[in-house]
Amino acid sequence: MKHLTLLSILLFTCFAAFAQPQRKCGFDVIQQRISEHQNFDNYLLNKNLLYKNSIQNKMDTVIRIPVVVHVIYRLISENISTAQINSQIAVLNKDFRKLNPDTTNAAGWSKADVKFEFILATKDPNGNPSNGITRTSTTADNIGLSNQYYTLVPAWNRDRYLNIWVCDIGPNLLGFAYPPNAPGITAQEDGVVIGSNYFGTIGTVQAPWNLGRTTTHEIGHFFDLLHPWGSDISPSCSTDDLISDTPNQDGPEYNCGARSSCGSADQMSNFLQYVDDVCMGNFTLGQKTRMRTALYTQRDSLQFGELFEITSISELPLLSRALIFPNPSSGFFQVKLQENTNLSRVEIEVIDLTGKSVKNETKQAQNGLIVNIDSAPTGVYFVRIINGEFSSTKKLIKH
Numbered sequence: 001m002k003h004l005t006l007l008s009i010l011l012f013t014c015f016a017a018f019a020q021p022q023r024k025c026g027f028d029v030i031q032q033r034i035s036e037h038q039n040f041d042n043y044l045l046n047k048n049l050l051y052k053n054s055i056q057n058k059m060d061t062v063i064r065i066p067v068v069v070h071v072i073y074r075l076i077s078e079n080i081s082t083a084q085i086n087s088q089i090a091v092l093n094k095d096f097r098k099l100n101p102d103t104t105n106a107a108g109w110s111k112a113d114v115k116f117e118f119i120l121a122t123k124d125p126n127g128n129p130s131n132g133i134t135r136t137s138t139t140a141d142n143i144g145l146s147n148q149y150y151t152l153v154p155a156w157n158r159d160r161y162l163n164i165w166v167c168d169i170g171p172n173l174l175g176f177a178y179p180p181n182a183p184g185i186t187a188q189e190d191g192v193v194i195g196s197n198y199f200g201t202i203g204t205v206q207a208p209w210n211l212g213r214t215t216t217h218e219i220g221h222f223f224d225l226l227h228p229w230g231s232d233i234s235p236s237c238s239t240d241d242l243i244s245d246t247p248n249q250d251g252p253e254y255n256c257g258a259r260s261s262c263g264s265a266d267q268m269s270n271f272l273q274y275v276d277d278v279c280m281g282n283f284t285l286g287q288k289t290r291m292r293t294a295l296y297t298q299r300d301s302l303q304f305g306e307l308f309e310i311t312s313i314s315e316l317p318l319l320s321r322a323l324i325f326p327n328p329s330s331g332f333f334q335v336k337l338q339e340n341t342n343l344s345r346v347e348i349e350v351i352d353l354t355g356k357s358v359k360n361e362t363k364q365a366q367n368g369l370i371v372n373i374d375s376a377p378t379g380v381y382f383v384r385i386i387n388g389e390f391s392s393t394k395k396l397i398k399h
Contacts (some may be wrong), residue, residue, distance in 0.1 A: 008152035037183035063303045066121040070153045070169035071135045074293040078196045091212030092118045105281030112288035133303025154188040159301040163191030166199045180298035192218045198334040211277035223291035237262040243286035300325040328397040331374030347386040
């Protein structure tokens with residue numbers, strides 16, 4: 001695969017120009033916010049390590065992801081119905097499970113069952129019963145163009161829910177999503193934002209984006225997929241999405257017909273293209289691997305979702321809810337601390353079943369906690385996470 005520009009792993013925003021209806025992306029302003037962050041270089045390093053050592057186990061496990069839809073409305077028409085919301089969830093569960101009938105659009109290309117399923121949350125962050133939908137009225141418009149959407153309705157715990165805000169996001173914007181662990185992106189804003197006219201398949205939706213594919217597209221970005229052409233500032237045949245079974249493409253295309261570039265046919269049916277909803281039909285096997293790797297290494301806690309106990313952190317040892325992933329591991333694994341632990345340094349010790357220490361490292365928490373036990377034999381280990389008087393022990397399987 002070809003060189004990937006810095007911009008291509010940043011924030012993904014998808015626009016539509018209504019004079020000539022089309023999807024269009026641009027991220028120059030947001031690039032500055034992320035690329036100038038003090039932890040940006042470390043973010044790139046950790047991401048490269050995680051994908052370099054990506055796991056292949058668990059690839060056939062169905063993952064159920066709890067979703068909360070935050071409807072923010074100024075006009076009555078923007079307060080979309082529960083039926084419209086349910087129609088979007090149904091589309092996601094078809095598209096990510098390869099159950100959509102228009103996979104026929106993808107003739108000749110690999111078509112992947114990603115095995116992600118999306119369910120509206122049944123509990124709120126406090127453990128109270130919920131239908132997975134919040135509704136908030138506002139007098140503001142174009143709230144997706146600034147921080148208004150998450151100022152009005154901050155994300156529910158992003159470690160437990162996929163947050164989707166549905167609102168008025170301006171005349172030229174379809175939606176946007178944040179890639180995993182992007183530096184400078186707060187927990188309150190991390191998620192997916194979709195215009196109310198492009199969410200679902202009934203009610204207020206507007207053609208040609210009336211089949212729910214804007215949300216499918218953006219959730220792909222949420223799990224770290226890039227557009228097939230890689231760079232959105234200077235796309236060319238020298239930029240790419242780092243996925244082997246999406247042919248290299250020299251830039252975006254908005255029409256549904258056949259197209260070739262960079263010496264091969266472009267995969268116009270891919271959900272990460274800019275074509276109209278009706279022309280889409282597939283994720284590829286390579287995209288499945290990248291999304292599932294992103295989940296296991298960067299959004300791991302989403303797979304546990306509502307299985308988390310609702311317990312005050314003050315009643316727990318500070319490290320008791322740290323996560324180890326991937327687990328099982330081929331050698332590299334990462335420790336993810338809960339955000340409210342607020343620690344700067346932790347000690348990580350890996351112990352085998354005989355009680356022998358095979359690894360002991362002290363790491364800066366804010367720089368990522370990646371540990372390598374590649375030289376250790378396969379088997380069961382215990383990982384102790386230590387900070388002062390507090391510690392927590394987790395089981396790790398190395399295969």
